[in-house]
Amino acid sequence: EAQVTQNPRYLITVTGKKLTVTCSQNMNHEYMSWYRQDPGLGLRQIYYSMNVEVTDKGDVPEGYKVSRKEKRNFPLILESPSPNQTSLYFCASRGPGLPDNEQFFGPGTRLTVL
Amino acid sequence: AQSVTQLGSHVSVSEGALVLLRCNYSSSVPPYLFWYVQYPNQGLQLLLKYTTGATLVKGINGFEAEFKKSETSFHLTKPSAHMSDAAEYFCAVSDPRSGGYQKVTFGTGTKLQVIP
Numbered sequence: 001e002a003q004v005t006q007n008p009r010y011l012i013t014v015t016g017k018k019l020t021v022t023c024s025q026n027m028n029h030e031y032m033s034w035y036r037q038d039p040g041l042g043l044r045q046i047y048y049s050m051n052v053e054v055t056d057k058g059d060v061p062e063g064y065k066v067s068r069k070e071k072r073n074f075p076l077i078l079e080s081p082s083p084n085q086t087s088l089y090f091c092a093s094r095g096p097g098l099p100d101n102e103q104f105f106g107p108g109t110r111l112t113v114l
Numbered sequence: 115a116q117s118v119t120q121l122g123s124h125v126s127v128s129e130g131a132l133v134l135l136r137c138n139y140s141s142s143v144p145p146y147l148f149w150y151v152q153y154p155n156q157g158l159q160l161l162l163k164y165t166t167g168a169t170l171v172k173g174i175n176g177f178e179a180e181f182k183k184s185e186t187s188f189h190l191t192k193p194s195a196h197m198s199d200a201a202e203y204f205c206a207v208s209d210p211r212s213g214g215y216q217k218v219t220f221g222t223g224t225k226l227q228v229i230p
Contacts, residue, residue, distance in 0.1 A: 004157070035220075040123065042204060042222035043158075058217075090157055103218065105157030 002027045004106035006091050012112045013081055021076045021109050023091030030096045032074040033058070033103075034066065036087040043090065049074055081113040116141045116207045118221035126227040133177075133192040135224050137205030140186065147188040148206040148218070149179055158204060164188065175199070200228045 004025045013019055025032065033048040035058075045058030049068040063085055065077040074093075078085060091106040121136040139145060146165050150158040162173025169181040175198075179190045188205060205221040 040222055042120075043220040045217065048217075092158075102160045102163075103158075105159065107157050108155075 002104065004091055004093055004104050006089075006106040006109050008109060009107060010110050012114065014114050015082055016080050019078050019081060019111075021078075021089060021091075021111070023074045023076065023106060024072050025074075025091075025093040025104065026072065027093060027095070027104065028071065029093035029104075030071070032068070032091065032093045034064070034074070034076045035090045035092065036060065037090060037108075038087050046076070046089075081111075083113045085111065086113050087111060116145060116209050116219050118205050118207050118219055120203075120205050120221035120224050122224055123222065124225045124227065126229055127195045128229050129197055130194050133190070133195045133199065133226065135190040135203050135205075135226065137179075137188045137190065137221060138186050139188060139205075139207045141207060141209060143209065144183065146208040147179075147181060148208070149173065149177070149188075149190050150204045150206060150220075152202045152204065152223075154201070161190070161203070195226075195228045197228050197230065200226055202226070 007022045030051050034046040035043040037043050044060045046064050047058050047066040049055045052068050052071050055066050089109045092103045094103045117140045119138045148163045149161040151161045152158045162171050164171050164181045172178045177192045179188050181188050202223045202225045204223045206218050208218045
């Protein structure tokens with residue numbers, strides 16, 4: 001089954017404690033993205049990747065890092081989480097070509113930073 | 115820069131009534147437009163999309179949307195609401211001219227409540 005998986009699904013942590021949210025896709029997609037979803041703000045892109053070792057900032061990259069060492073994986077790293085990073089996070093992937101290719105979204109990771 | 119405005123963060127309709135969710139976009143060129151649906155505790159899934167050609171596009175679950183260039187709109191409709199339609203709906207826009215990774219910009223979402 002074609003899917004995007006994220007782990008963990010729920011995470012409660014404390015300010016300053018480094019964490020990683022994993023994202024993996026099994027569709028051999030080139031493009032992967034991370035979004036955060038906040039009430040009243042919709043989805044905002046954090047980082048995206050066009051292929052292995054190619055990443056770039058989205059609209060709200062501050063406080064986040066990513067890496068793309070393998071095509072299937074695109075982890076999101078919070079080196080020193082702060083309460084304003086409490087949010088619902090989604091990973092997405094899509095194949096190459098025109099942007100009308102469907103983006104496939106993971107189930108989401110709900111992060112709470114105390 | 116492209117942007118999307120969704121009018122109404124919450125919409126309530128009675129079961130069997132018409133569903134109308136509004137989306138207006140801003141883009142310097144004819145954009146690609148999308149509607150995504152998010153059911154509770156799930157990720158987003160594509161409902162329908164407009165790229166080129168016919169301006170009335172049909173999607174899954176009986177939804178459709180019409181691209182109106184003169185009004186810069188892409189409203190989502192369904193003739194008869196079903197309880198299972200209760201979800202949050204996101205309109206999104208992309209610029210087809212941009213090379214490489216073509217960014218998709220999302221609206222702020224509209225939560226649809228269906229009243230029995």
